[in-house]
Amino acid sequence: MARRRAFIRVVLGAAAALALALGGVTAAAAEDDPVLTGSISGTVTSTVGGTALAGIEVRAQRNSDAGWHTVVTNASGAYTFSGLADGSYLVRFFDPAGDYATEYWDDARDSLGAQRVAVVDGSAHPGVDAALAPTPTSSISGTVTRADDGTPVSGARVTADGTDGYWTSTLTDGAGRYTLGSLPEGSYVIGFHAEGTDLKRGYWRNASEYSQAEPIVIAEHTTTSGIDASLAAGGSIAGVVTRTDDGEALANVTVNALDMNGEIAAFARTDLTGGYHIDGLPAGSYRVQFAEPGPGLSAEYWENAYSFDAAKIVVVTESQTTTGIDAALETVGYISGSVTKSSDGTRALGRITITSVDDDRHAYFSGASNDGTYQVAVAPGEYRVLFEPFDSDLRAEYWADAFTKASATPVTVPSGASVVGIDAQLDAAAIVAGTVTLDTAVEREVIVEAWSGNQIVGTTFADAQTGAYSLALPEGSFILKASALFHDGTTIAQPQFYDGVATSALATPVVATVGAPVTGIDFTLVAVTNPGPQPKPTLALAAGSIRAGKDITISGTGFAPGASIAFELHSDPIALGTLTADADGALQGTLRIPASAPAGAHTLVALSGTTAIARTALTVTAAAGTGVGTGTGAAGQAGGSAATPGTGLARTGLDAPVAVVAIGVILSVMGGMLVRRRRVES
Incomplete structure (x- = not known):
């Protein structure tokens, strides 16, 4: 949980920095x-005796x-x-x-x-x-030195990442010494980051990765000393950053090297010639992010990607420099419009989420002003715009007048262009409300979703204390589902559909009507601690052999509900398209094997993002003739949805829980700040 909170904390800060950089x-x-x-208004007291606190x-x-x-x-x-x-x-x-x-x-x-x-x-x-509570008084101290000659490292960043979400940092002095003070009791991972040097990051004790670190456990009013680090030199990444429009070199751009877990391993800033040199990298694979490009320019990953998963990988060898990792950054465009109530035309305050059609992890947030208008700076591309009102009596929608991602009208933004008139008139919502009961106090998020077929048309969080929730929906008949995401990593609860059943097929539909709130749609989830290995996604084919140019019927279970799963034919990857899992995590549909696919034994691979999560054998026989079935996209489906290659993306907005949305957005805007963690999708 600490790692999760620490990561989200830094990227939220980075999001703000990026917003300013984009204008x-x-x-x-x-x-x-x-x-x-x-x-x-309110009152502030002390936890000791309840005394009122002035000042x-x-x-x-x-x-x-x-x-x-x-x-x-x-x-x-x-x-x-x-x-x-x-x-x-x-x-x-x-x-x-x-x-x-x-x-x-x-x-x-x-x-x-x-x-x-x-x-x-x-x-x-x-x-x-x-x-x-009174300020805690415990501390952790030590010394940071170089491994090659034992000299002290001045100005190294030392971080303490607590299991309860507490995070703090300090810098070493001229003698390499540091003290992390005012620490609450608890367990901490201590990290050492000599930014701007050739030294690799490290963690206590003698660990190179966060997951390998030995935690330090401290009690109240204690001093823990001798938490030292000896840092070794690493490899490097170098390149040049320019503008796409005129080729001008860009100075002071933050360039991050992210490891395969999404953690910032090291970073640098470009000089007056646009050049940069990231040092202190362990041998391995990285994604390079150009994170703070300056006013009017868009952040991106190498090469020409706008999210972590889409970025091309850079391989670093120990004590060597990988050169030529250059970037030409695009001029931003703008999307603007207004958000009003359809009933009377007055402003409707809320959040606007703008998500790339090609890559759902490339997204932007904005808020509407007091008069209901907004303007958002975005990289050139094609986007979906989602309007989510603060008023619970209004329902969210996509532009233009759509209630699912699939039916949204895309907005195309050329480099440097302003697209205006992307407006929304939000309608009154049909309200469905109830309570989700859980038999545990373990920290968690409880999510309630409304499904129509294979589409999520509404999602909300239940109150952490009372379990109460309220969903704003369009009129219609829906399947409601409640699930829980626990923060301790050892607790799960099986999702439940209304009314108290385990699958969507058994669920009782809930009919929502504007002006007639439906209440009492309640759920009871049962928590299980240390449940053991959970079932993995599985695939099944209608036939083990298929002729090139023909459609193959695919089914599967155990996927994340609502997830868009991409399929490839290996070993030389051939993108086939995507299928969408339903509320039970099952998917079914048909995808076309290109006529150009080579005959022989292959593996059909299902991917979540860039991670292979399921696979099955498939034999391809030669196409009957030329020009038959040459399409590489999906053709026809049953019980699922198919799309052309490149659309295997996680859902956002109306189609996914807000927690998932938040993590996806913040990956696209993470800046060159202190090292934190990123939750890895499975």
Whole structure:
């Protein structure tokens, strides 16, 4: 869980940096803003005796704003923000005296775990309280040196990544010494990163990878010393970064080398000639990301890719330099429009998600301004635009007037162009609500989905404390499903369909109608700890042999529900197309074997992203003649959906849980910051 939180924390920061570099993921200003009447208020106390805390700095930041609103608690520990614009606010509690630990509402240690306060139509929000714990006093210290000559390493970044989500860092002094102070009790992975040198990263004790590190366990009020590191020199990656439009060299571009787990192994910045040199890399395979290109330019991966999975791999040899890893960066374009309510034409505040048609992991977020307008800077390409309102009485939709990704109208953005008029008029939603009960307190996310056939038309999270949820849907008949994602890595719960059944085929459909909320659609999930190995995806073919140019019928089970699975014919990969798993994780459909496929024994491989997750043998016989069945896309299907090669992508927006969306988006914008972790898809 700590690794997951740490990764998401850094990429959220990187997303903000990228937004600024692109000239903003920005919202257009309103000419006549309404009177600002929203408010947030509460009381701050100590966890020791419940004493009121005066002088605590409370900050509130709206999601779409760069700055903070700041107030200080009075003698009774009370505070109030007034005159707030509509939006979703992050609230932080900080003790300038340092006697109490910083906290975010509601009882979160960092912004990632924080609950936002939604101000809608000038609403008031009392009771946004905090109980602050005394600042912890434990520490970890040590020394960092070079392995080749034992000299101290000055300015090395030392990080502590806690299992409970706590993360901190410091730099070594001139003698290579460091101290990580004010640590809560717990277990920590200690990392050593000599940025800007030829030294490889390392972890305690003598580990080169995060997963190999030996955790340090500390108790309250303790000092742990002697946590030293000896860092060795590594290999390098070098190249030049320019602009596509005029070939001009680009200085001060951040270039990251990401290992196969998506962790930033090392990074560099380009000089005045556009050149860069990333040092300190262990031998292995990397993806190179050009992450902070400057105003008006788009971030990308080598070569000409916009997501981690699509990036071409760079191989590094120990103590050698891999050269020629160059990039020519594109000028961004813009998508803009408005989001209003169809009932009266007034603004509809919410989130806009813009996702590449070719690569769902290449995506952008924006918020609508107070007048309902927005503008988003994007790399040249073809995109789907999803509008998700903050108002639970409105339903989300894609542009233009579509409720599934497959039916969305793509928006094409040329380099440097502005595409305007990408508007949405959001309709009233049909509401389905209920409660998801779980028999465990293990930290988790609980997700409720509404399915229509093989499409997810609505998804939401159940409240972490009460299990309550509410889905905003179009009118129609749907299959509802509840599932849980646990953070401890050892607990699972089998998904459940309404009403208390294990498969979609047995589920009772729920009919949703605008103006007539459906309540009491409840679920009960049963948690199991250490359940043992889980079934892996399996494939079955209608026949073990197929003539080139003909269609082969494929079925499978055990896939992620709603996942778009790409298929290839190996050994020389031939892309065949994609099939989509249904709510039970089963898929079925037909794909065409190209007439050009060589005769002989092959392997049919199913891929999630770039990872092979299932395979089966297939014999291909020679085509009957030339010009027969030469298409390489999918043709026809049953019980699933097929698409042409290149569309085997994870779902987003209305078609996937928000947690999956968030992880996919942030991979596309991760900047050159401190080393963190990335969750690996299976």
